[in-house]
Amino acid sequence: MHEVDKGYFTEDNSAEVVISRIAESTDPRLSEVVAAITRHMHAAVKEIEPTQEEWFKAIQFLTQTGHKSDDWRQEFILLSDIFGVSMLVDAINNRKPSGASESTVLGPFHIPDVPELPMGANICLDGKGHPMLIKGRILSTDGSPISGAKIDVWQTNDDGFYDVQQKGIQPEFNLRGVFRTGDDGAYHFWGAKPRFYPIPDDGPVGKLLGALGRHPNRPAHLHYILEADGFETLVTHIFDPDDEYINSDAVFGVKESLLAKFDLIEDSERIKEEGAEGPFYEVVHNFVLAPEK
Ligand code: BEZ
Ligand code: FE
Numbered sequence: 027m028h029e030v031d032k033g034y035f036t037e038d039n040s041a042e043v044v045i046s047r048i049a050e051s052t053d054p055r056l057s058e059v060v061a062a063i064t065r066h067m068h069a070a071v072k073e074i075e076p077t078q079e080e081w082f083k084a085i086q087f088l089t090q091t092g093h094k095s096d097d098w099r100q101e102f103i104l105l106s107d108i109f110g111v112s113m114l115v116d117a118i119n120n121r122k123p124s125g126a127s128e129s130t131v132l133g134p135f136h137i138p139d140v141p142e143l144p145m146g147a148n149i150c151l152d153g154k155g156h157p158m159l160i161k162g163r164i165l166s167t168d169g170s171p172i173s174g175a176k177i178d179v180w181q182t183n184d185d186g187f188y189d190v191q192q193k194g195i196q197p198e199f200n201l202r203g204v205f206r207t208g209d210d211g212a213y214h215f216w217g218a219k220p221r222f223y224p225i226p227d228d229g230p231v232g233k234l235l236g237a238l239g240r241h242p243n244r245p246a247h248l249h250y251i252l253e254a255d256g257f258e259t260l261v262t263h264i265f266d267p268d269d270e271y272i273n274s275d276a277v278f279g280v281k282e283s284l285l286a287k288f289d290l291i292e293d294s295e296r297i298k299e300e301g302a303e304g305p306f307y308e309v310v311h312n313f314v315l316a317p318e319k
Contacts, residue, residue, distance in 0.1 A: 179249065180249045
């Protein structure tokens with residue numbers, strides 16, 4: 027009998043003795059995952075050497091994280107977000123061919139079944155903030171326009187909240203819309219210039235951020251889900267590079283390729299041409315979808 031199979035526990039063999047208990051008949055992927063987590067968890071505990079009080083504090087933290095979670099609030103996802111794990115899982119599962127637009131986190135504020143709007147519609151229903159025209163094209167990696175691409179977009183209002191965070195305060199579907207491209211792959215719609223806002227920070231994850239001297243803010247961004255037949259679905263954002271939090275996103279969602287340009291248009295000809303009431307921000311951004319594998 028091997029030493030670990032006797033089941034006698036020592037500080038040195040701790041991980042192996044636990045891993046050896048996994049039955050041969052276990053689903054191989056489950057076995058692999060549990061073994062890796064056991065190995066890394068035991069290594070972390072050996073590095074940290076927690077006191078009993080510290081370990082209990084960690085258990086209490088996880089308990090509070092569970093208590094804060096329900097169908098709407100997912101505190102464990104927030105925990106994964108602030109550790110950069112959500113972004114790492116996203117990166118591993120969205121390796122793109124050269125030239126394709128990069129992905130980033132979905133976040134908790136997407137909702138299904140948002141009404142499809144005519145191209146050029148204004149999704150800012152509360153009239154707050156600086157008007158912003160967003161336009162560009164949805165392209166394939168070979169440069170050809172994608173016809174019939176579905177653009178699902180959502181953003182916060184000028185107070186830094188999504189409509190679903192302020193039911194009864196913001197109009198339903200404020201700053202959300204679904205658009206579909208025509209043969210030229212082009213899109214354009216009006217919104218409001220986004221601003222930074224905090225991730226929900228009234229729970230244990232917010233407390234942890236505070237204890238670590240980290241702020242809870244995400245730099246100004248617009249969310250997108252882009253879908254088209256024959257192409258990989260892209261979940262992404264565009265970010266305002268001039269935002270004060272652009273280099274310290276609380277959830278590590280920023281990639282250099284996702285920075286867009288937010289230009290202030292004050293030229294009266296352009297204002298007239300676009301039918302705007304005054305100066306507006308303009309963002310021109312193309313998205314490139316990877317062909318389905
Ligand atoms: C968001 O951008 O909507 C978001 C992403 C991760 C955590 C919280 C909010
Ligand atoms: Fe967001």
